[in-house]
Amino acid sequence: MLSGTELAQAQQLLALIKKKLTGPLSIMEVCGTHTTAISKYGLRPLLEPLRLLSGPGCPVCVTAAVDLDRMIALAGTGAIVATFGDLLRVPGSETSLEQAQAEGADIRIVYSPLDALAIAADNPKRPVVFLGVGFETTAPAMALAVKQARERDLSNFYLYSCLKTVVPALHALLAAPHGLDGLLLPGHVSSVIGRRAQDFVASLYGVPAAVVGFGERDILLGIAAVLRMIEEGTPGVVNAYPHVVREEGNLLAQKLLAEVFDTAAAEWRGFGMIPESGLVLKTEFASHDAALHFDLPHASVLREQDPCRCGDVLRGAISPLDCALFADRCLPLTPLGPCMVSSEGACAAYYRYDRKKGVAPA
Amino acid sequence: MKRVLLAHGDGGLYAAALIKDLFLRHFSYPELGKLKDAALLSSIDGRLAVTTDSFVVQPPFFPGGDIGKLSVCGTVNDLVAGGAQPLYLTVSFILEEGLPLEELEVIVVSLADTARSCGVEVVAGDTKVVPRGQADKLYITTTGIGRVDPRLALGAEHVRSGDAVILSGPAGDHGIAVLSCRKGVSFQTQVVSDCAPLNELIETISPYFPALRWLRDPTRGGVGATLNELAESAALDVMLEEKLLPVRPEVRAAAELLGLDPLYLPNEGKMILVVEQEAAVAVRAALREHPLGREAEIIGQVERGTGNVWLRTVLGGTRGVEMPAGLPLPRIC
């Protein structure tokens, strides 16, 4: 909840933005947590005619179908599967972790990969696999878990890494035709990679951007900063979350990631293969790599539902409200695409908070 | 340490000893001591209300309560929400072989104390034991019998546009208290479960019963799910005010930590009341006179609509409050 000061600042910013906003502009919030926060704070209708579009920053949403299938397959191996709550209900081709659990798989929801390490220590005779989905914010905890597993000789601990990095995705997004007037960059990823690493957004692609925090005031501050750059015609990458994000990020975290992971091409839903955008365990940690240890399906039988437009949503090409399936055939209990499944998926957030149903009271 | 044995459920000497040494020591209803197959109750004047509920809470002991206390509160509050004064309770235990008898006794004492504190008699009971691994420590089913209060006419069909929505206290305490001791997400918290019987609290507003339209305890699914049920069955909208919604700062913080929304966290000692707008302030004041209603707040109102719940955010935006899909799962994204 906002403090009194923050609320006053937020109201002040809202008034500033409303006053300045004349035409329809499109600004993308890259991060899925931003998408959810913006919807939850009720900001979208307040900021019209500004169009806030969701981006590729929802790790579950961009996870390729084959990876989902392989993670669900891991639950059928008899291993203890540890994961974040985010993944439990996500359907693969035929089933989900939640279903697998009902069929007897041992699935543990944890808050941290380090908790999964504790499970491995408590169950030395059973393999424990952590399903690693996330970006640079989450990757350090997984790197640390793998490193500690090696140091503590917990040979039964494995990581299945679907970790991805944001910078290559931003390149993929901006190198293609996009129609975006500005970007809100993910504040917590930036706490690891730093503001400077994202300068290219403005210098290479000419798109103004701000590194943004997650409160109402923080988000409005970021939007105001981007609008200012648009108006002045001076694109830059502003740090609107300076008490958390440094120029260079967290160097120890970057060092840890480089020590444990190599980058590799990775498949993103909505984008296809993006070079150097995936994090895979280095060969010296191969004995903890679930992808090498377990026999997993190589291809997915899952076909994207033809009319599903998650890919367009993840690229900011459309809003979930523009998809004909949204809230019609695609619903939270019967999702047709990952953006409706993941709790921070754009479609799920719009369904929960922004769906036009009946007429909103004035 | 003495433990529950399969023999405790076989109807023989062990079972008799368990009943005599444990249950009868803590439950005082004379009918119960006669160990008949059925309890004979005195005649009850008026319409009867009956409700039943099973309790499988994991873990059975949590900050602010345990499964014994919960099994009374849940059923008593369901009777209260149904417009009835709770009178009698039956209790059925399913015990896992190996459960320490000491733990069972703590739970039985807590159950008996809670029933006594809200003036409800435990009049019948049953115990079964299942082999180790076939249950998780213990499950309790309670059935409650109450007398329908003739002063009340409750139901979605009585709710009108313009009515006020009151929440009897802060949302989400029970959900956070229980989540804090789950394996894998454990954290320490000052939050304790709000688990409490609410018959006395509702009795304190009896002067306003004619203005009361609808009552419901927002347990599973929380305030969000409960109000969606109201909106749908009344075919009206509910508009909530975010700034008026009472949530303890520590509950809000823990919910943020786990990526959860306090609106969907379960409560075990709260009531949502829909009352005529004119009586709202007086009802809130009356609730606040009682220790369990000290933080009661008018959180919104019923409006014309088509069965939706809305929330006006602190910045003045309006967003939907949907029915939750599934249990709240801790998440990091």
Next chain:
Amino acid sequence: MCIGMPCRVIARVGELGTVEYCGNSREINFALVPQAGNGEWVLVHAGLALQLIGEDEAEQLLALLEEFYAERD
């Protein structure tokens, strides 16, 4: 994409320590922010401290923006 919480450090013990956020506490790992001392604030995600949190500088940014918007009126 990532929920991160600002938490206050209340007890550092080697690489580990306890953080507090508004009445809730938890043990986390400080390997990546070893300099964090008791009483300081850190950003926590998935059981790991990721960054020291400094003073809220939003006030200054806000002043700058206001100045800018005022000029153009």
